[in-house]
Amino acid sequence: MSILLGAALVAAMASGQDYAQQRVAPRGGYAQSCSEAYVNRGRLYADCRDTRGQLRGTSIELARCGGEEINNDNGLLVCGRVRGDYETGGRPGGDRPGWGGGNGGGWRQPSITVYDQPNFRGSSREFTSEDRNLGRTPFNDRVVSVRVQGRWEVCTDAEFRGRCRVIDGDVRRLDGVFSRSISSLRPVGRY
Numbered sequence: 001m002s003i004l005l006g007a008a009l010v011a012a013m014a015s016g017q018d019y020a021q022q023r024v025a026p027r028g029g030y031a032q033s034c035s036e037a038y039v040n041r042g043r044l045y046a047d048c049r050d051t052r053g054q055l056r057g058t059s060i061e062l063a064r065c066g067g068e069e070i071n072n073d074n075g076l077l078v079c080g081r082v083r084g085d086y087e088t089g090g091r092p093g094g095d096r097p098g099w100g101g102g103n104g105g106g107w108r109q110p111s112i113t114v115y116d117q118p119n120f121r122g123s124s125r126e127f128t129s130e131d132r133n134l135g136r137t138p139f140n141d142r143v144v145s146v147r148v149q150g151r152w153e154v155c156t157d158a159e160f161r162g163r164c165r166v167i168d169g170d171v172r173r174l175d176g177v178f179s180r181s182i183s184s185l186r187p188v189g190r191y
Contacts, residue, residue, distance in 0.1 A: 026062070028070035030077055034058075036124045040138050045087070047124060050075030057126040060084030087126065110150025110187040114143040118173040121145075130186030133158040143182040146171050151188040156181045 025037035025044060034048040035055075045059045049072070056075035065079035077084035109128050116122040116139065125139055134140040135158060143154075147170045156162035156177060163177055166188055173179070 026070060028079075030070050030072040033072045034077070036122075038123050038138070044070065044077060044084075045125070046072075046077060047126070048072040048075045048077065055126070057087030058084050059087055110152065111148070112152045112167075112185060112187075113147045114139050114182070114185075115145045115147075116142045118144050120147060120170075120172070127185060130184075132160065132184050132186075134183050134185070140183055141181055143174065144179055145173055153186050153188050154178065154182045155184045158183045160184050160186065 025031075025039055025046070030046060030048060031037070034046040037044060037046040039045070039062065042062055043059045044062055045057070047055045048058050050056055051074050054075065058075060058077045060070065060077040060079065060082065061084075064082045068079035068082070070077055070079045072078075073083070076086065111126055111128045113120075113124050113126045115124045122144075123138065125137065131137070134143075146152075146154075146167060148167055151166055151168040153160065153164055153166050155164040162183070165178055174182075
């Protein structure tokens with residue numbers, strides 16, 4: 001598969017199309033430890049493993065990479081001296097504060113990972129804080145399955161309007177009105 005992606009990149013570069021305008025995820029070392037890579041509006045998004053094996057949502061602006069190879073540095077996309085951003089709650093930048101991890105007990109930050117296909121497949125994105133309007137992301141009205149830590153309220157309209165539902169466990173396939181119609185989401189309480 002990486003040969004096809006590389007061929008698409010070479011063909012586009014030969015035709016004069018800018019590296020940052022690619023629609024397919026470019027090849028690079030990140031592909032060995034990252035998954036669910038996609039390009040949207042000139043940014044590469046991926047879920048990358050850090051040194052502890054945890055998946056972290058990350059993105060990088062392709063225009064800043066030029067021809068540099070993109071790699072994974074402890075769960076963060078990088079190219080040359082350019083470092084990408086961690087994805088937290090749909091807003092690039094900043095780390096995930098409050099993550100408990102391990103067996104240590106105590107408070108763990110709630111998170112929800114949304115997928116555009118059933119059974120936790122397809123493109124995905126993790127949120128650790130509310131997003132009032134998924135219309136600013138590629139996941140508005142596209143969520144089909146979710147993995148959650150904690151409890152999350154999902155709503156069919158932006159600003160937590162429309163029909164809402166609290167989810168407190170993984171859902172392989174959202175049913176009824178919630179399949180492909182979620183436009184806002186937020187954590188409910190702490191756990």
